[in-house]
Amino acid sequence: MADFSAAFEITSAHEGGYVNDPVDRGGETYRGIARVHHPDWAGWKSIDAKRGKAGFPKSLDKDAALLAQVRAFYKGAYWDRFMGDEMPDQAVANELYDTAVNMGVRRAVRFLQSSLNLLNRNQKDYLDLIVDGWFGDKTMATMQALLKKDRDSDALVKMMNIQQGARYVEIMAGDPGQERFARGWIKRA
Secondary structure, X not given: OOOHHHHHHHHHHHHOOXXXXXXXXXXXXXXXXXXXXXXXXXXXXXXXXXOOOOOOOHHHHHOHHHHHHHHHHHHHHOHHHHOHHHOOOHHHHHHHHHHHHHXXXXXXXHHHHHHHHHOOOOOOOOOOOOOOOOOOHHHHHHHHHHHHHHOXXXXXXXXXXXXXHHHHHHHHHHOHHHHHHHHHHHXXX
């Protein structure tokens, strides 16, 4: 079974610390948690209390309670929503988690479902899934069928990465101001 700690460590390397970049669609963020998308996250109270004090924002990274809130947030908001603890393959779990954090759980699951459909040899290995972004027993069983047949997850992870990269290109084509994030996004995909 997949390990949340391993996925969390990889994704955390991309998310950084405190940022308030007016060009970033997420706006004010801490370790990738955007206030605009998660205004009720309990960690914002700690951050607001430290704002304006000496050492801000670096002092946030020394607050063990705040870091524990970050970890709990990511597990509940992303990992648990696709049954991460039950995933049979760490590489798929890592990719699904990282994409979910960066693009949303439903989009990440749609990438997984679409990839599974594209890799089923015209439904000879298993039936197509409905690409709806909801992770459940059918998606899990289909992924297990692919992993049993292929014996590894390389093709599945690469197919998910291709869709992730295509989405980044789509974002930049629609808003050239987002091109400044291209190199970071390429590292993720």
